[in-house]
Amino acid sequence: MTHSQFRITDEDRNSPEYQEAKRAYELAELVRHRRLELRLSQADLAARAGxxxxxxSRLEAGGVSPTFKLLDRLARALETELIVSFKAIG
Incomplete structure (x- = not known):
């Protein structure tokens, strides 16, 4: 059995879909990392965040684009502060 190799082009990296998926994955990693720091199970964190x-689980897999309301609940449940900012490009 062989596996196909996929190459991501610069055009792909600059697409809105790629950028959205990248942000979802980065958020997922932040949530998972902090949850594990606090030694919480997914069930424990979910209960804390309502x-x-x-x-x-879907959020930690990068499959969800959460609302600000949910992000705020998660931040509190993770004993953190939600900070949103804009950064100039270039």
């Missing part, structure tokens, strides 16, 4: 464990 969501279900399957919802949290």
């Amino acid at each position: 969501m279900t464990q399957p919802q949290l």
Whole structure:
């Protein structure tokens, strides 16, 4: 059995879809890392944030674009502060 290799072009990297997926993955990693720092299970964090464990699992897999309301609840549940900023390009 062989596996195909995919190459991501600069055009792909600059697409809105790629950028959205990248941000979702980065957020997922931040949430998972902090959850593990606090030694919380997905079920524990989900309960703290007012969501279900399957919802949290999807978020940690990078498959969800959460609302600001959910991000705020997650920040509090993770004992952190939610900070949103804009950064100039270039």
